[in-house]
Amino acid sequence: MAGSGKAHLRAKEETLLRVEDLTVEFPVGRGKVVHAVSGISFDIKRGETLGLVGESGCGKSTTGRGILQLPRPTAGSVILDGENLAGLSNEAMRQKRTDLQMIFQDPVSSLNPRRTVGEVVAEPLEVWGPANKDEQWAKVSVMLDAVGIDPDVARYKHPHEFSGGQCQRISIARALVLEPELIICDEPVSALDVSVQAQILNMLEDLKAEYGLTLVFIAHDLAVVKNISDRVAVMYLGKMCEVSESDELYAHPAHPYTQLLLTSIPMPDPLVTIDRQLSEDEGLPSPINPPSGCRFRTRCPFADEICERVEPQMRRVNDDHFVACHHPLVTIEESEVTISA
Amino acid sequence: MPTAGADATRLTKSQQTEPLLVVEGLKTHFATPNGLVKAVDGVSLSVARGKTLGVVGESGSGKTVLSRSIMRLNTAGNVITHGRVSYDGEDLLQESPKEMREIWGVEMAMVFQDPMTSLNPVVRVGRQMTEHIRHHLKVSKSEAAETAIELLRSVRIPEPEARFSNYPHEMSGGMRQRVCIAIALACGPKMLFADEPTTALDVTVQHQILNLLEQQQKDRFMTMIMVTHDLGVVAGRTDEIAVMYAGKIAEKAPTGELFADMRHPYTESLLRSIPKINQPKHTRLAAISGRPPDLINPPSGCAFSPRCPYAQPKCFEQTPPLTAAPAPGHQYACWFPVGSPEGNQAWETNMAAGRLQTLAAAGELNATEDIPATIGGG
Numbered sequence: 001m002a003g004s005g006k007a008h009l010r011a012k013e014e015t016l017l018r019v020e021d022l023t024v025e026f027p028v029g030r031g032k033v034v035h036a037v038s039g040i041s042f043d044i045k046r047g048e049t050l051g052l053v054g055e056s057g058c059g060k061s062t063t064g065r066g067i068l069q070l071p072r073p074t075a076g077s078v079i080l081d082g083e084n085l086a087g088l089s090n091e092a093m094r095q096k097r098t099d100l101q102m103i104f105q106d107p108v109s110s111l112n113p114r115r116t117v118g119e120v121v122a123e124p125l126e127v128w129g130p131a132n133k134d135e136q137w138a139k140v141s142v143m144l145d146a147v148g149i150d151p152d153v154a155r156y157k158h159p160h161e162f163s164g165g166q167c168q169r170i171s172i173a174r175a176l177v178l179e180p181e182l183i184i185c186d187e188p189v190s191a192l193d194v195s196v197q198a199q200i201l202n203m204l205e206d207l208k209a210e211y212g213l214t215l216v217f218i219a220h221d222l223a224v225v226k227n228i229s230d231r232v233a234v235m236y237l238g239k240m241c242e243v244s245e246s247d248e249l250y251a252h253p254a255h256p257y258t259q260l261l262l263t264s265i266p267m268p269d270p271l272v273t274i275d276r277q278l279s280e281d282e283g284l285p286s287p288i289n290p291p292s293g294c295r296f297r298t299r300c301p302f303a304d305e306i307c308e309r310v311e312p313q314m315r316r317v318n319d320d321h322f323v324a325c326h327h328p329l330v331t332i333e334e335s336e337v338t339i340s341a
Numbered sequence: 342m343p344t345a346g347a348d349a350t351r352l353t354k355s356q357q358t359e360p361l362l363v364v365e366g367l368k369t370h371f372a373t374p375n376g377l378v379k380a381v382d383g384v385s386l387s388v389a390r391g392k393t394l395g396v397v398g399e400s401g402s403g404k405t406v407l408s409r410s411i412m413r414l415n416t417a418g419n420v421i422t423h424g425r426v427s428y429d430g431e432d433l434l435q436e437s438p439k440e441m442r443e444i445w446g447v448e449m450a451m452v453f454q455d456p457m458t459s460l461n462p463v464v465r466v467g468r469q470m471t472e473h474i475r476h477h478l479k480v481s482k483s484e485a486a487e488t489a490i491e492l493l494r495s496v497r498i499p500e501p502e503a504r505f506s507n508y509p510h511e512m513s514g515g516m517r518q519r520v521c522i523a524i525a526l527a528c529g530p531k532m533l534f535a536d537e538p539t540t541a542l543d544v545t546v547q548h549q550i551l552n553l554l555e556q557q558q559k560d561r562f563m564t565m566i567m568v569t570h571d572l573g574v575v576a577g578r579t580d581e582i583a584v585m586y587a588g589k590i591a592e593k594a595p596t597g598e599l600f601a602d603m604r605h606p607y608t609e610s611l612l613r614s615i616p617k618i619n620q621p622k623h624t625r626l627a628a629i630s631g632r633p634p635d636l637i638n639p640p641s642g643c644a645f646s647p648r649c650p651y652a653q654p655k656c657f658e659q660t661p662p663l664t665a666a667p668a669p670g671h672q673y674a675c676w677f678p679v680g681s682p683e684g685n686q687a688w689e690t691n692m693a694a695g696r697l698q699t700l701a702a703a704g705e706l707n708a709t710e711d712i713p714a715t716i717g718g719g
Contacts, residue, residue: 055546197614
């Protein structure tokens with residue numbers, strides 16, 4: 001899309017999380033506003049992993065934080081298990097946050113350097129869990145063990161005594177200790193070496209199977225996102241371009257932006273031909289003054305007059321594949337077209 | 342135009358065939374309170390004129406220190422450098438700092454990883470470009486400005502005249518990296534080092550910058566060393582690849598040969614641990630257990646042995662030398678190379694013994710960083 005629409009949303013009863021028309025704007029003075037996220041909708045089923053991809057500045061991290069109401073979105077609803085988080089009072093939201101946890105990009109700076117690992121992972125339980133220290137430790141040690149850290153060795157050590165990969169395991173244990181419904185992973189492996197990245201990705205898959213986790217996985221690396229996600233949403237400049245089941249999206253990208261992202265990936269295979277055309281592509285336009293109509297039109301090879309005038313709406317390509325584009329790269333049967341207004 | 346750079350036709354026949362850069366037994370160690378960090382520990386390589394060498398490795402493998410040592414950019418007081426760096430017949434390690442100043446920019450230049458911090462934020466882009474054009478090429482201010490605008494145009498910056506007087510913060514990351522490339526190219530270097538030139542950039546911008554570097558290299562007949570952690574970046578764009586591990590070269594081969602017939606278990610593990618877009622979703626990755634080695638006390642024997650799925654008792658005791666493979670230009674440092682009868686035997690033995698590293702590499706076990714290194718009996 002760089003467009004709007006809700007054709008890709010599934011029945012309310014099936015989903016754990018349903019985000020509708022989420023808008024996050026930040027005032028930057030002189031009456032100007034950064035349109036970080038502009039009316040996006042998506043949903044997640046229980047036990048599913050949704051990948052959110054896009055270039056830096058496309059609003060993917062802001063979307064993740066918007067779900068957590070950190071900060072409160074400008075508009076839109078975030079319905080978790082039938083309850084609209086946007087309508088909750090601050091205290092009710094605080095209570096609700098036990099169901100929502102987050103894993104951050106930089107594992108070393110997301111752990112308090114002055115606390116021991118035992119304290120860091122027990123912190124959520126200090127607030128919400130059993131008051132008894134032994135009961136807390138019992139839970140913490142189970143969690144540390146599940147992420148591949150020896151609990152008895154780690155308990156009295158500090159984060160600096162661990163490598164980046166181990167620190168990320170510790171922050172995953174901290175996120176899991178309250179048994180949340182939904183975990184938002186914001187670039188959890190992009191600060192890690194490739195050999196360690198594979199360990200963490202495999203572990204997330206195992207934990208997901210064991211604890212029935214539902215994940216929102218935010219990343220800029222399309223190969224990583226494909227590996228872990230059931231469904232992928234491509235974002236561009238605060239809008240949603242394309243939502244699809246992962247294998248289908250990578251096999252038959254329908255949005256020109258998805259296509260651009262996919263052809264840009266450097267492939268670890270010398271036999272793959274590289275598109276060597278030079279361009280003056282300047283990247284993302286300013287989110288303060290986004291282009292009219294389709295926001296991708298300034299970089300799109302297919303853009304024409306309608307893209308400037310009319311914002312494209314989400315349309316169904318097939319079963320679980322939706323695109324918001326006036327000139328998609330696949331044929332869409334007219335009968336399936338649903339243009340609202 | 343003074344920016345023409347090296348030109349194949351200007352060189353004599355013997356100069357063309359002789360490598361531009363020859364590095365022999367280069368060691369760069371850093372004295373620290375915790376001990377001697379052996380960042381580069383005996384590297385030998387050569388790069389032919391007009392060719393591109395990719396240097397690949399994880400963080401801490403010594404790839405950045407290697408390129409900085411060749412260019413003599415390690416200036417801290419605790420650096421100890423040994424070996425020989427022969428550039429066009431001259432030993433760079435013997436040059437005085439003053440002589441190096443005349444080599445930087447004109448003979449060799451570097452593009453750094455982070456375009457956000459490698460430009461001076463309070464100086465206009467134009468002046469950052471003309472400063473060393475005027476110093477090295479001894480031209481007037483207006484001539485230097487003309488050259489700089491021409492360079493900005495050649496790195497595909499739209500409206501170069503207007504951009505000339507911008508400050509770095511007025512440009513995007515990709516634009517700034519284009520400016521850094523233009524600065525590196527300004528005095529027509531014969532050799533260009535690119536140290537993770539696209540790691541800080543988005544994938545679409547990365548693609549454009551890599552295309553640009555490649556085109557500039559061809560046009561100017563430059564020799565290039567591209568340092569990266571991403572095998573994808575070097576796969577389609579280099580003539581030769583050197584894989585580094587713990588300050589040493591683990592494997593070195595022409596690019597096609599390396600991917601077709603890799604011999605070192607580290608190269609194989611690195612390639613297999615990367616998620617690829619042509620794999621179906623939820624493909625289990627062949628993880629490498631353990632973590633990159635400690636460079637103060639590197640493991641005895643082969644530095645990769647504690648993580649290696651093929652490791653045998655010999656690997657923990659004896660350091661393997663760089664051995665020539667049948668294909669020309671292919672070298673590897675391993676006792677039990679991938680694909681050889683000994684290698685296959687070693688894998689079978691480890692699988693049968695249930696070595697955790699081997700099970701992890703086979704995708705049958707969730708690798709953690711704490712798997713003990715020793716093997717049964719060894």
